Amino acid sequence: MKSLAELQAIRDRVKGSVIIRKEDDSNTRVVVGMATCGIAAGARPVLNAFTEEVAKRNLHNVTVAQTGCIGICQYEPVVEVYVPGKEKVTYVKMTAEKVARVVVDHLVNGNPVMEYTIGAYAK
Amino acid sequence: MQEISLNILDIAQNSIAAAASLVLVSVTETGDRMAVTIEDNGRGMTKEQAKSVTDPFYTTRTTRKVGLGVPFFKMAAEMTGGSFSISSQPGVGTVVSAEFITSHIDCMPLGNINETILSLVTTNPQIDFLYRLTVDGKSFVMDTREFRRVLQEVPLNAPEVTQFIREYLDENSREIRA
Numbered sequence: 640m641k642s643l644a645e646l647q648a649i650r651d652r653v654k655g656s657v658i659i660r661k662e663d664d665s666n667t668r669v670v671v672g673m674a675t676c677g678i679a680a681g682a683r684p685v686l687n688a689f690t691e692e693v694a695k696r697n698l699h700n701v702t703v704a705q706t707g708c709i710g711i712c713q714y715e716p717v718v719e720v721y722v723p724g725k726e727k728v729t730y731v732k733m734t735a736e737k738v739a740r741v742v743v744d745h746l747v748n749g750n751p752v753m754e755y756t757i758g759a760y761a762k
Numbered sequence: 763m764q765e766i767s768l769n770i771l772d773i774a775q776n777s778i779a780a781a782a783s784l785v786l787v788s789v790t791e792t793g794d795r796m797a798v799t800i801e802d803n804g805r806g807m808t809k810e811q812a813k814s815v816t817d818p819f820y821t822t823r824t825t826r827k828v829g830l831g832v833p834f835f836k837m838a839a840e841m842t843g844g845s846f847s848i849s850s851q852p853g854v855g856t857v858v859s860a861e862f863i864t865s866h867i868d869c870m871p872l873g874n875i876n877e878t879i880l881s882l883v884t885t886n887p888q889i890d891f892l893y894r895l896t897v898d899g900k901s902f903v904m905d906t907r908e909f910r911r912v913l914q915e916v917p918l919n920a921p922e923v924t925q926f927i928r929e930y931l932d933e934n935s936r937e938i939r940a
Binding site: 652654675679687702705709 | 772908
C-alpha cells in the first residue's frame with residue numbers, strides 16, 4: 640500500500656544524488672499546449688506520455704511543462720521543444736504514440752523529428 | 763471533451779492562470795449524483811466577471827475571441843439535468859461547482875481523473891493540489907503539501923516521485939471503489 644514511509648524512502652534515495660532536476664535555463668523544456676483546444680484534441684495523454692518517457696529514461700535535464708493557447712488551435716495537440724542554444728521546434732497533431740520517437744530522436748539524440756513538425760504540415 | 767476529467771483539467775488551468783498556490787479538486791459520487799468542485803486561492807474575479815465567464819464569447823486571452831472551457835463544463839452538467847455554479851471574490855479565489863446526474867443518457871463518463879491529477883501535479887510542481895475522491899461515503903485524499911513535507915528539497919516532478927504519485931492515486935482509487 641502506498642504510504643508516506645515509502646515516499647520518505649524515495650527521498651532518502653534521491654536527495655543525495657547531484658542529478659536532481661533543476662528548474663534552470665540549462666534544461667531542455669518540453670511545453671505541451673493545455674488550453675481547452677489542446678485538452679479537447681488529446682493533450683493529456685501526450686503530456687503523460689512525455690512525463691513517463693522522461694522518467695523511464697531518467698532524463699534529469701528535461702522539464703515537461705504546460706502552456707495555454709498557442710494560437711494554432713487546428714493543429715493541437717501542440718508540443719514546443721526548447722533545447723538551450725537551439726531554435727524552438729514545434730510539433731503539431733501529437734499523439735501519445737509519437738512521443739517515444741520524439742524523446743529518443745530529439746531529446747536524447749538531438750535530431751528533431753521533422754515529419755511531426757509544423758513545417759511538414761503547413762504547406 | 764469526452765470525459766468530465768478533461769473538463770476538470772481544463773478548469774484547473776484557469777486556477778493556475780489566476781496564480782493560485784493551492785487548488786482543490788473534489789469529486790463526490792453518491793448513487794447517481796456526481797458533484798465536482800474546483801476551488802482555488804487565486805486572484806479571483808468581480809461579480810461581473812464571474813457572470814461573463816459562462817459566456818463563450820468572453821475570454822481574457824488574446825489569441826482567440828472565445829473562451830470555451832467554463833461554458834463547456836456548464837453545458838456538460840446541465841445536459842444531464844444537473845447544475846453549475848461559479849462564485850468568486852477578488853483577492854480570495856474562485857469556486858467552480860457542478861453536479862452531474864450520471865444515470866442520464868447524456869452524461870459523459872468521469873474518465874481518467876487520475877491522469878488529470880497527475881498531469882496537474884507534475885507540470886506545476888510549485889503549486890499545491892488537494893484531491894479528494896468520495897464514492898458512496900468512502901473517501902481518500904491526496905495532498906501535495908503532505909508529500910512536500912516528506913520530500914523537502916526533492917521536487918514533486920522528480921521521476922521517482924511522479925511514479926509514486928501515479929501508483930498512490932491508482933491504488934487508493936481502486937480501494938474505495940472496491
